[in-house]
Amino acid sequence: MARRSSTISRRRFLRTTALGTTAAAGLLHAPAVLRAQAPTVKIGVLHPVSGALSYSGQQGRLGATMAIDEINTSGGIKALGGAKIDPMLGDAQSTPDGGNAEVEKMNAAPVCAVVGGYASAICLSATQTAARYDLPYVVDVGVVDSIVTRGLKNTFRFGPGFGVIAKTALENLVAINDQAGKPAKTVVIVHEDSAFGAGLAKLLNAQLPDKGFQVLDTIPHPTPTREFESIVLKIKAANPDLVIPANYYNEYVLLARTMLQQHVRPRAIYSVLGGAASSYKFVKEFPEAAQYIMDCNHWFNPKNPKALALKKQVEDKGQFYTYEVYMNYSVVLLLADAIERAASTDRAKIIDAIASSTFSGHVMPYGPTKFANGQNQGAAPVNTQVQGNDIQVILPETFASAKPVFPMPA
Amino acid sequence: MKAYFAIFGTVALLSLVPFVTTSNVVLNFLVMTLLIALAGQGWNLLGGYGGQYSFGHAAFFGTGAYATAILQVRCDLNAWLGLVVGIAAGMLVGAAIGGMTFRSGLKGSYFSLVTLAFAEVLRIVASVAPITGAGVGTLIKLDLRPEAFQFQSRAPFYWIALAFVGLSLIVVRTIEESRFGAYLVAIRENEDAAQALGVNTFALKLAAMTISAAMTAAAGCFYAQYFLFIDAPIAYGSWISIDALLAPIVGGVGTLFGPLIGALVIKTLGEATKLLTGGAPGLDLVIYGVVLIAVVGLAPRGVAGWLRRAPQSERSRG
């Protein structure tokens, strides 16, 4: 739509209406042209920092801002004359329309790219809005496969999607089980009933029988769930060798505690994207309930010194080193690298730069990035296990820091 | 007559916005505001005029949204037809819920809580039923063509939403001036007396509920078309039940422009508080809540009621 009125008369009109307050506010983030230009590169950082997902959102924002600070203190984007990255922090308020509104503001600012989103629902909507403006968007965590199967050229995902996670989880489970002489045959799946839990349960149900496992029961539950006694009763009744949980932190903690309380001890707890299973917070607060729990989840590369340095930095700030932190950290570094290589803040060039990137300056166990249809091909989860009061990587062997303990000692 | 001029005037004025600003931030904000105003007008008919406060309008919103989304995705139904079917589906649900609850004689807070329960049941069913995609939700394919009810620019959405809001205003005004409206108000003021006078309160409440559901369902269909993704907490979540009643009550319950004014006020307030507090999580909403309480304290009859206190303000007839 062509601009008809001049800037001044538009401002005068808008000032006199209630709309003016918001529109004027939008204009306050005026294009760089109207301000004295200090060389900066604006990027949008979108996370659900309030509402139901606020903890994860805040952690994600932490990782992203730490990466930005690091880049800025070491000289900014050198290809653009040392331009510093200027983050525009957006609160998606844990809803798609919230995320959508923020992306609109980011586009108007304008930013040259957006990172984050966290939740699949937010990512789906936000990436679509960004696509209208050919605004590059790099998803941090959101795992549903549809994020990268819509043919949107602007959308990239650094981390793995469902399909890969379920496949890896299964392969590793079989490997661990075989290695120990196949002690586990029967399975009970406990999952939360939204996108991620339900999707995962479906995939597992389809593929577990082929690998020689028998699924005795699949138990969905809502988020939040107030008590797990009934679920644990059902687990007890089924008496499986293996319990596979897939849920968020709070519910995972309640489940693990209730199982301990009710003396339900399967041969192993093997979670997939378990909310607390690979969480330092969980291990610190509930060491007995956490022992020997295995998880197939996002995890940093324990052999990467940068990852360990970041861990120390985060813990010095009094925060836990959770996956949202290091994934967002990596995503921002990836983006900065793309901007360097594009040597420009032009959106199309950045999209091309990301699509062709072979970035290995991140802290994840993925190898150099390689994007096909927006998905980073090397992205995969790893298997961890709580041993003692630490979390070790047990598979794949290239990144392993300990051997699996399976089945759990009696 | 004056009121119809007011309606046309407002719609005409608002339709100029896309010519005055190309900011998609503003247009996006206004589209959401209009959606809330539309959903709220539906609530207003039943609650403001009819006196039956529903806490579960999400039931209609979500039904409209899911109906159009599912039919597009699974049956390749045209999106415009989806809108029609979505509204019809919403009306059906409205008639069903209204039929059951009014037949039982549920009133007041019990009625409110039962509508809440219905919305919750629908939400839980939608979150596990395969047809809605269960937890994964339903994604409408991006297809930026007018025939598919999707547009490259935000402006057409804005105009269509505005048109529907205008339509809802005309519908409510017509009801306001009609006998139906008078009966509704009588039911609101004293249902027993109205019944004693021979008014068929059941049929009237049912009709109000059905029309109310139609409006809110339309808002749901729009939401689906605009964001192209819905799942159970979005479609049937309490957020829309709350917004649908917040807007009319803040704007002036039982008034024609109440929902529109109220929607503008609460959405603007939300944005303003976000701006004021920068990135601090939660602080913006604290201020929002405080202002909300203050607004209620200072304008107990809603903004429209407060405006009406001024001597030269418009008085609505009937």
Place this chain on the structure above:
Amino acid sequence: MLSPVILIPAVLNGLMTGAIYALVALGLTLIYGVLHIINFAHGALLSAAMFAAFFAHAQLGLDPYLAAVFLTPLFFLFGYGLQRFLIGPAAHGEDRNFLLVTLGLAIVIENALLYAFRADTRTINLPYAFSTIEVGSAFLAVPRVIAFVAVVAVTAVLWAIMQWTDTGKAIRAVAKEKLGAELSGIDVAHIYAVTFGLGTACVAVAACLLIPTYYVNPTAGDAFVLIAFTIVVLGGMGSITGALTGGLFVGLVESLSSVFLGQSLGQIGIFVMFIVVLLLRPNGLFGERA
């Protein structure tokens, strides 16, 4: 699934969970019965009380059951103040305004908690949190058994207050016939505030009973409110015994339908039951006029 090994623990669990629900509902029903308002801020108040209980343990080392002793009067005063000086004046006596004000209050409290304490869930680890009492095939968690006993005790105390103290009688008078009560010299604004205070105090006790086995974050209380509404309606708005029996009943239904239908679908069981009961008995199970 029907074996007593599963059924008996399910029944006992349901009763214990139901007790907590009952206590939350108790606060709500008192407020509704007297002020005739649905208190939207109830969940947020529960979250706030849970934070208070958490910090009492984390900072002062107080066992939650001991913390309840001073948190209860504290929250009573808080609730009293809220009603007397904020909600009452702001609402100007209109029902729908009460709705909006308590809604606004809920938003303020929840987000103030978010701003002050961030979103991380906190839990406390008590030495006896994992102890269980064995009853047949069931392992009953000690904190939950304590909670059950405490709830029955609190209900009895509240009932006694209502029956035998002057304030209690004044409350019942205002609930039954506000104008008449006013005319006989009862300070209605004060009684309203006392009632709201009592409701908030109930929530404080519930928080202390919950914290050994549950977690706290700014939205933790919300999970209990919807089900509390259900209980209030089933048990009859304003009925103390109704809240207790309704709570236990709902807890039972939830537990059994979770076992048979699964947790997700089981939630539907509660709401469907709620709808069916109301359709058949539009004035609640114990017939108070809305």
